[in-house]
Amino acid sequence: MTGSENDKLIGELSAYLDGELDAQARAAVEALLAESEPARRLLADLRAIAVGLRGLPRAAAPASLAESVIRGIRGRGESETAGAMRASTAPRRPRAQRPRRALRLATGLLATAAAFVIIAVGVRFLVPPPVQAPLTGRMEQAAPPRSDAEASYREPATPAGEPGRGQLAAGEPRTGVARDDASATRARSAPRLPSESMDVVAAPVAPAPAARSEPDGAEATERPLALRANEPVEELTQSVAAGRTVVHVVVRARSEDEYNASVAAIAAATASDEKTSGVAPASPPLVGKALEPAADAYQRTLQVAPPEAWELLASLERVSAGEMTLSVETTGSAAGEELNLPGVAGRPADRPSPDGPAGTEKTVAARSRGGRSDVVGGGAGVAQGGADKEAAERAAPADGMGGGRGGGGGAPGAPSRRAAGADVAGAGEAALGRTGVRDRDSGVPDASDKSPAPPVARGYAGLAEGLRRIWPDWIGALEEGARAAEHWLAARAAANASAARAAPHEWVLHVTVLPPAGEAPPPASQPDSRR
Amino acid sequence: MDRSELDSATSDERLVARAQQGDAGAFEQLVxxxxxxxxxxxxxxxxxRTQAEDLAQAAMLQAFEALPRFEARSRFYTxxxxxxxxLAHSYRRRQRRAPASLDAMDGDGGPRPVAESWALDPLERIDRAEKAERLGRALAELDEEFRAAVVLKDIEELDYATIAEILEVPIGTVKSRIHRGRMFLRAALTACDDEEDARDRVGK
Structure with a gap:
């Protein structure tokens, strides 16, 4: 018997021990055992280990387990079951026709990476220099002039005088700005405000609730909340997994094409996880729901199921590592209901969530520190980096993504820390009115920026780093896609040298926390209460 | 499959069918x-323990949500x-940068490996408990994919085909993971023994 045959048979010892070999293989192993003392010793060791493992004590499940599951099931009520039943009767594609999740994920990630780069690269050609403006006043005053392309964009219809969903009303004292959807986007190229909110938040973002009028005339309050690093991320993901939290991704786009591309990218990146659920989805994994009928084609809320939500929220662990600041804003809830999320301080707003079950809807806004780009849920955010074409070309890394080139965005605490890459905070931070953060992250250069690397280059570095941290296995493919996207953009930009604003293409992560089933709301706490 | 297993599987099927028709009580029984x-x-x-409870709860709730689409091609518990x-895999992936502390196994961790047989000599009891503890710790240090295979085989006592179904890998992979997992455990326990021997020698 040769050495390699011996090795192969040694490799079969466990299967032999477990009675999982066919007669021929078993005979071969027995022949080896008959002639080899080391093989017999190894078999004896393996047997001892197997016996030892079988003898390990088994713990009974805590009584609270079944109770909490049953409470969760009952809390979901019959309607969910009925809905699921309807889904189960829907026609399904044969398994063979379903695209492989890995393929879908790869495609999605590539598309997502391309989207990042399309935006990050595109703005360096397209974004006009920012207009300096006073630190107070309406954001619209600070927005750059609209290009022709922008002028042709149909704004989502919002009744006059009514702020868009998730936005603060005019005149709110702390934020001092009022926006509509478009102005929230435009505001990113507005001047930076003082950096009072640039560091990891350890205190409430806003001590006073902001009042706003709702379509139904009810007075609602918004209380931005701040989560300390190391605090609630795990609870948040567990809450998602336990079905207490629902995650929505809001997609806004300037055109139907952009919208469709975004949705396709998200759909691919978050396609329902057959591995996790063990079954294929009976319906498309993303449930599109028009947020505003008039803007149906351009703005939708996509509900993402828990497995995908886990993926989406996975990057939030960077908050735990102190790399990102996470802000949570409540925009609606059942009256007087306390957030059902351990570690999350604050009280939700006193109104039901308008497009979902009664619960606490929060906008999760994440932003980077030290030049790292925000990547939450693989979403591409608006990147408003770059100043002019020359600056952008100087910043352009020769090797596409740059792989960390471009200065890295400076160390934390540097005067200008911006990430021109992904920024999912979008309307979340707009709603928070954290314009200082927004503009800091927007990548718009300002006079105080003395760092040698232009913002776009720092954005590249941050983006690449962010992606590496989140998807180390995919980074090669992502960079490939990013390079391709950059080449395409370069060609496109050469053909169209006229400056325009970056695509108002943003993904906002909304987290809706459902009230605990069968439990009375806990007593109200102050917005700045902490664990 | 023996008689009781068959009964259990049949009963599971019945409960699953009832749960799929909207009978939450049937799912509660499954839980x-x-x-x-x-x-x-x-x-x-x-x-x-804490994570285990959370994971188990999440798995059950997810099963409940997905139950309408469960086609009973495999057994319910599989x-x-x-x-x-x-879910555990997803969780670990997120926790990779903060690996589980072995201390957690002592405090919040797995079942305390206390020998149950009080008929044994006290020294033997302690010896067994120590061995079980060492084995449990070595198991906790195993790579996730090997650990899952070994746990499903040696603790849950499932056959290779079922494990392959659960892990969604070929049987050959299961065979290899179980063997390599046990080999790692053996190496870890041997290293542990060597360390103790060395400590004893120094002590003397």
Missing amino acids: RRHQDRLYNLCLRLSGS WLFRIAVN
């Missing part, structure tokens, strides 16, 4: 029936285990 096994599996996979394993 109560499988909670111990599921919890133990999660405990061994996560190494923490499917439930698959969900749990994948």
Whole structure:
């Protein structure tokens, strides 16, 4: 018997021990055992280990387990079951026709990476220099002039005088700005405000609730909340997994094409996880729901199921590592209901969530520190980096993504820390009115920026780093896609040298926390209460 | 499959069918029936009681949500285990930068390895308890994919085909993972023995 045959048979010892070999293989192993003392010793060791493992004590499940599951099931009520039943009767594609999740994920990630780069690269050609403006006043005053392309964009219809969903009303004292959807986007190229909110938040973002009028005339309050690093991320993901939290991704786009591309990218990146659920989805994994009928084609809320939500929220662990600041804003809830999320301080707003079950809807806004780009849920955010074409070309890394080139965005605490890459905070931070953060992250250069690397280059570095941290296995493919996207953009930009604003293409992560089933709301706490 | 297993599987099928028709009580019975096994599996996979409870709860709720689409191509508990394993995998992936502390195994961690047989000599009892503890710790240090295979085989006592179904890998992969997992455990325990020997020698 040769050495390699011996090795192969040694490799079969466990299967032999477990009675999982066919007669021929078993005979071969027995022949080896008959002639080899080391093989017999190894078999004896393996047997001892197997016996030892079988003898390990088994713990009974805590009584609270079944109770909490049953409470969760009952809390979901019959309607969910009925809905699921309807889904189960829907026609399904044969398994063979379903695209492989890995393929879908790869495609999605590539598309997502391309989207990042399309935006990050595109703005360096397209974004006009920012207009300096006073630190107070309406954001619209600070927005750059609209290009022709922008002028042709149909704004989502919002009744006059009514702020868009998730936005603060005019005149709110702390934020001092009022926006509509478009102005929230435009505001990113507005001047930076003082950096009072640039560091990891350890205190409430806003001590006073902001009042706003709702379509139904009810007075609602918004209380931005701040989560300390190391605090609630795990609870948040567990809450998602336990079905207490629902995650929505809001997609806004300037055109139907952009919208469709975004949705396709998200759909691919978050396609329902057959591995996790063990079954294929009976319906498309993303449930599109028009947020505003008039803007149906351009703005939708996509509900993402828990497995995908886990993926989406996975990057939030960077908050735990102190790399990102996470802000949570409540925009609606059942009256007087306390957030059902351990570690999350604050009280939700006193109104039901308008497009979902009664619960606490929060906008999760994440932003980077030290030049790292925000990547939450693989979403591409608006990147408003770059100043002019020359600056952008100087910043352009020769090797596409740059792989960390471009200065890295400076160390934390540097005067200008911006990430021109992904920024999912979008309307979340707009709603928070954290314009200082927004503009800091927007990548718009300002006079105080003395760092040698232009913002776009720092954005590249941050983006690449962010992606590496989140998807180390995919980074090669992502960079490939990013390079391709950059080449395409370069060609496109050469053909169209006229400056325009970056695509108002943003993904906002909304987290809706459902009230605990069968439990009375806990007593109200102050917005700045902490664990 | 023996008679009781057959009865259990049949009964599971019946309960699943009822649950799929909207009978929440049937699903509750499934929960109560499988909670111990599921919890133990999660405990061994996560190494923490708290996480195990969360994982088991999440797996059950996810199973409940997905139940309408469960086609009973596999047994219910196999499917439930698959969900749990994948959840644990997702969890670990997120926790990779903060690996589970072995201390957690002592405090919040797995079942305390106390020998149950009080008929044994006290020294032998201690010896067994120590060995079980060492084995449990070595298991907790195993790579996730090997640990899952070993736990499903040696603790849950499932056959290779079922494990392959749960882990969604070929049987050959299961065979290899189990063997390599046990070999790692053997190496870890041997290293532990060597370390103790060395300590004893220094002590003397």
